[in-house]
Amino acid sequence: MAMVIFYILAAVMVVSGIMVVTRKNAIMAALFLVVAMTALAGLFVQLGSLFVAALQIIVYAGAVMVLFLFVIMLLNLKKDEFGFDSRLFQRLFGAILGAIILFQLWLIASGYFPYRGPQPIDPEFGDAALLSKKLFIQFLYPFEIVSVLLLAAIIGAVIMARKKSEE
Amino acid sequence: MAPLTHYLVLSAIMFAIGVWGVLRNRNALIIFMCIELMLNAANLSLMAFSSYLKDYTGQVLVFMVMAVAAAEVAVGLAIIISIFRHKESVNVDNVNVMKW
Numbered sequence: 001m002a003m004v005i006f007y008i009l010a011a012v013m014v015v016s017g018i019m020v021v022t023r024k025n026a027i028m029a030a031l032f033l034v035v036a037m038t039a040l041a042g043l044f045v046q047l048g049s050l051f052v053a054a055l056q057i058i059v060y061a062g063a064v065m066v067l068f069l070f071v072i073m074l075l076n077l078k079k080d081e082f083g084f085d086s087r088l089f090q091r092l093f094g095a096i097l098g099a100i101i102l103f104q105l106w107l108i109a110s111g112y113f114p115y116r117g118p119q120p121i122d123p124e125f126g127d128a129a130l131l132s133k134k135l136f137i138q139f140l141y142p143f144e145i146v147s148v149l150l151l152a153a154i155i156g157a158v159i160m161a162r163k164k165s166e167e
Numbered sequence: 168m169a170p171l172t173h174y175l176v177l178s179a180i181m182f183a184i185g186v187w188g189v190l191r192n193r194n195a196l197i198i199f200m201c202i203e204l205m206l207n208a209a210n211l212s213l214m215a216f217s218s219y220l221k222d223y224t225g226q227v228l229v230f231m232v233m234a235v236a237a238a239e240v241a242v243g244l245a246i247i248i249s250i251f252r253h254k255e256s257v258n259v260d261n262v263n264v265m266k267w
Contacts, residue, residue: 006169010177017181017204021188026196033200036181040207043177047218052226056210058232064203064240064264071244073197075251134223135230142227146234153238160245163252 006046013039014037037061051128174215183209195247195257199240206236 016035023029037060044053106111135143181204188201210229217225247257254261 002168006173010173013177014180014184017184020197020200020204021184021191022196023197026194029197029200033203036204037207040211043174043211044214047174047214049214049218050224052214052229055230057231059237060203060207064237067240067244068196068200071248074255075196131223131226135227139227139231142231146231150234150238153241157241157245159195160242161248 002046006043009039009042009046012036013043026072030065030072032054033068034065036059037065049131051131171215171219175212178208178212178215181205181211193258193260195250195259195262198259199247203236203240206232212240 016032016039019032020029020036023032025166034068036055041056041061042057044050185201185203185205185208188204192198192201210232213225213229213232215261217223217229250262251257
């Protein structure tokens, strides 16, 4: 079972990675990148580290992708670079996705999955508390340096992206 | 659980896809996304080693890579915005001033 899940996630990741590379439209590429990141988070869960998997979703699929999409929208590229205007596809996709979510909700409401409460997963590994001990004791200085780096990146990004006419 | 080599092969495939994307695309934004793919491939092998050796150092490294990648994306996208202001384009073929 674990192998099957691994192969499904790996296939999703490789296919969406190829889609990222071959798309002309930057928004499509960004959305396929979200799929790849989410599949990677699934692999992280399989490897037994839930904390890093959650971080993967929050940082990559969340924050980094929002930044990418904001910049793509901000740049206001020409129609051919930006393209992809098919209302029918959007409607169809939305309808299918809505049907799937409705089906899932119905499955849950009908009691198809009996609720078993939270299950313990491999108690000696994947614990955020143990990771934080390693991170804040052995790797304290690298952690602080990374926080300074992030601060420098924020300031650098703001200065770099600022309009020159304001000076 | 899948054997370690499977994870490493998947990581190698993802890295190769990322390299292919960087070489293939001329859109600076998509090149950035492919760099993210490569960083994630490296993260995957770090996590696989961490999990199979039962050692948290790999996870700490993934943590650091994520932070550095976030910083890199912020600065890189700022550079792309700045380039777009100058050139009205994000095609990297138009940015060859420093090429020799």
